Amino acid sequence: xxxxxxxxxxxxxxxxxxxxxxxxxxxxxxxxxxxxxxxxxxxxxxxxxxxxxxxxxxxxxxxxxxxxxxxxxxxxxxxxxxxxxxxxxxxxxxxxxxxxxxxxxxxxxxxxxxxxxxxxxxxxxxxxxxxxxxxxxxxxxxxxxxxxxxxxxxxxxxxxxxxxxxxxxxxxxxxxxxxxxxxxxxxxxxxxxxxxxxxxxxxxxxxxxxxxxxxxxxxxxxxxxxxxxxxxxxxxxxxxxxxxxxxxxxxxxxxxxxxxxxxxxxxxxxxxxxxxxxxxxxxxxxxxxxxxxxxxxxxxxxxxxxxxxxxxxxxxxxxxxxxxx
Numbered sequence: 075x076x077x078x079x080x081x082x083x084x085x086x087x088x089x090x091x092x093x094x095x096x097x098x099x100x101x102x103x104x105x106x107x108x109x110x111x112x113x114x115x116x117x118x119x120x121x122x123x124x125x126x127x128x129x130x131x132x133x134x135x136x137x138x139x140x141x142x143x144x145x146x147x148x149x150x151x152x153x154x155x156x157x158x159x160x161x162x163x164x165x166x167x168x169x170x171x172x173x174x175x176x177x178x179x180x181x182x183x184x185x186x187x188x189x190x191x192x193x194x195x196x197x198x199x200x201x202x203x204x205x206x207x208x209x210x211x212x213x214x215x216x217x218x219x220x221x222x223x224x225x226x227x228x229x230x231x232x233x234x235x236x237x238x239x240x241x242x243x244x245x246x247x248x249x250x251x252x253x254x255x256x257x258x259x260x261x262x263x264x265x266x267x268x269x270x271x272x273x274x275x276x277x278x279x280x281x282x283x284x285x286x287x288x289x290x291x292x293x294x295x296x297x298x299x300x301x302x303x304x305x306x307x308x309x310x311x312x313x314x315x316x317x318x319x320x321x322x323x324x325x326x327x328x329x330x331x332x333x334x335x336x337x338x339x340x341x342x343x344x345x346x347x348x349x350x351x352x353x354x355x356x357x358x359x360x361x362x363x364x365x366x367x368x369x370x371x372x373x374x375x376x377x378x379x380x381x382x383x384x385x386x387x388x389x390x391x392x393x394x395x396x397x398x399x
Contacts (some may be wrong), residue, residue: 144175265313
């Protein structure tokens with residue numbers, strides 16, 4: 075066997091070992107249904123309900139405009155409401171951890187947004203073990219929009235209108251999206267960019283709320299000694315619908331460090347790059363070099379488990395739990 079063939083065989087062996095190692099995490103709870111969840115013909119809603127029942131999580135399905143949103147509450151919260159009962163946490167400031175469970179047709183949706191859903195499932199288990207009771211987890215429906223649809227068609231928009239009616243206008247919403255690849259926490263400051271030219275009391279209040287949420291995320295990251303943190307504009311997620319519906323949300327996503335660093339460099343050195351990101355108009359070949367590869371995989375057949383980094387999942391779960399303390 076030639077030296078070249080030996081190198082090829084060794085590379086194949088390394089790749090096989092990496093892929094095999096990348097599957098071990100999926101044998102542990104609550105990830106054991108992850109590969110069923112990303113199958114092309116998966117009943118994702120049904121799988122989630124089965125997981126909720128298996129782990130005895132206190133849940134409720136709220137259907138709005140045909141979109142089925144799944145709420146998880148702390149154990150002990152009464153969900154068998156009768157006439158005159160108040161919706162749980164009405165008038166209070168619960169922490170809402172949100173992640174959309176829908177995906178673009180034709181994409182496995184491994185990173186967008188299956189991982190975040192399972193991470194928050196694990197966070198719910200931890201929160202119940204710790205006896206924390208000021209949190210809600212919501213798996214949202216219809217984050218992904220079809221061509222021609224607008225923000226008001228997003229499931230989080232009508233959901234937010236419902237949250238306001240339920241008395242949760244002061245809820246602290248943290249939106250987890252595309253959290254499966256990388257070890258750099260990216261806290262979106264897209265809303266900050268949008269508010270810069272807005273004037274009026276409503277926008278001032280929105281700015282204060284998003285500043286509070288971002289500061290809480292930064293304090294939590296510091297408490298957990300998370301070294302890789304970046305504030306940056308990211309493509310809109312459910313936070314667009316939450317914002318338009320009346321409750322600002324802080325989006326959290328993840329990037330590999332070797333993508334996050336050049337991305338941050340370009341944001342500092344090209345004044346209009348942030349706007350290009352927000353408007354999804356990164357067209358120039360020079361600028362595209364700095365657009366994270368992780369985001370290019372999203373909404374495509376390439377969004378597979380092979381790009382996931384499960385060695386960092388526990389950090390994200392701990393971060394989500396700590397936000398609720």
